[in-house]
Amino acid sequence: TMGIDSGFPLMAVPGQIDPAYSSGDPMVLVNGAATLSGPYQYVASYTPAAGDPVLLVPIVSQRTYAVIGKLA
Secondary structure, eight states: OHHHHTSSOOSOEEEEEOTTOOSSSOOEEETTOSSOBOOOEEOTTOOOOTTOEEEEEEEGGGTEEEEEEEOO
16 A cells, blocks of 8 residues: 555555445455555546456656556
Protein backbone atom coordinates (compact mmCIF):
# COMPACT_ATOMS: atom_id res chain seq x y z
CA THR A 1 0.00 0.00 0.00
CA MET A 2 3.00 2.33 -0.08
CA GLY A 3 1.83 3.62 -3.45
CA ILE A 4 -1.23 5.14 -1.82
CA ASP A 5 -0.10 5.59 1.80
CA SER A 6 2.85 7.75 0.73
CA GLY A 7 0.40 10.42 -0.45
CA PHE A 8 1.86 10.33 -3.96
CA PRO A 9 0.94 7.74 -6.61
CA LEU A 10 3.95 5.57 -7.37
CA MET A 11 2.85 2.34 -9.06
CA ALA A 12 -0.07 0.30 -10.35
CA VAL A 13 -1.91 -1.40 -7.50
CA PRO A 14 -4.60 -4.10 -7.36
CA GLY A 15 -7.78 -3.59 -5.39
CA GLN A 16 -11.47 -4.41 -5.12
CA ILE A 17 -14.46 -2.17 -5.83
CA ASP A 18 -16.44 -1.39 -2.68
CA PRO A 19 -18.98 -4.22 -2.11
CA ALA A 20 -21.61 -1.52 -1.43
CA TYR A 21 -20.89 0.32 -4.73
CA SER A 22 -23.94 1.28 -6.79
CA SER A 23 -22.99 4.21 -9.08
CA GLY A 24 -20.54 7.03 -9.77
CA ASP A 25 -16.80 6.93 -9.20
CA PRO A 26 -16.11 3.92 -6.98
CA MET A 27 -14.30 3.65 -3.68
CA VAL A 28 -11.70 0.86 -3.74
CA LEU A 29 -10.18 -1.40 -1.12
CA VAL A 30 -6.56 -1.54 -2.23
CA ASN A 31 -4.91 -4.88 -1.49
CA GLY A 32 -3.24 -4.65 1.89
CA ALA A 33 -5.15 -1.55 3.05
CA ALA A 34 -7.47 -1.55 6.04
CA THR A 35 -9.95 0.99 4.67
CA LEU A 36 -11.50 2.08 1.38
CA SER A 37 -9.88 4.90 -0.59
CA GLY A 38 -11.04 7.07 -3.46
CA PRO A 39 -13.37 7.70 -5.08
CA TYR A 40 -11.45 6.98 -8.28
CA GLN A 41 -12.31 7.78 -11.87
CA TYR A 42 -12.42 4.85 -14.27
CA VAL A 43 -11.83 4.37 -18.00
CA ALA A 44 -14.88 4.56 -20.24
CA SER A 45 -14.46 0.98 -21.50
CA TYR A 46 -14.96 -0.41 -17.97
CA THR A 47 -18.21 -0.35 -16.00
CA PRO A 48 -17.55 -0.74 -12.26
CA ALA A 49 -19.49 -3.40 -10.36
CA ALA A 50 -19.57 -4.05 -6.62
CA GLY A 51 -16.82 -6.43 -5.58
CA ASP A 52 -14.89 -6.40 -8.88
CA PRO A 53 -11.16 -7.05 -8.55
CA VAL A 54 -9.53 -4.14 -10.39
CA LEU A 55 -6.21 -2.54 -11.29
CA LEU A 56 -5.51 1.10 -10.45
CA VAL A 57 -2.82 3.11 -12.25
CA PRO A 58 -1.32 6.39 -11.10
CA ILE A 59 -2.23 9.73 -12.63
CA VAL A 60 0.83 11.57 -11.38
CA SER A 61 -0.24 15.02 -12.58
CA GLN A 62 -3.41 14.78 -10.46
CA ARG A 63 -1.77 12.87 -7.57
CA THR A 64 -4.41 10.16 -7.71
CA TYR A 65 -5.26 6.85 -9.34
CA ALA A 66 -7.71 5.67 -11.98
CA VAL A 67 -9.35 2.27 -12.32
CA ILE A 68 -8.34 0.84 -15.69
CA GLY A 69 -10.34 -2.37 -15.59
CA LYS A 70 -11.36 -5.62 -14.02
CA LEU A 71 -8.76 -8.29 -13.24
CA ALA A 72 -9.44 -11.87 -14.26
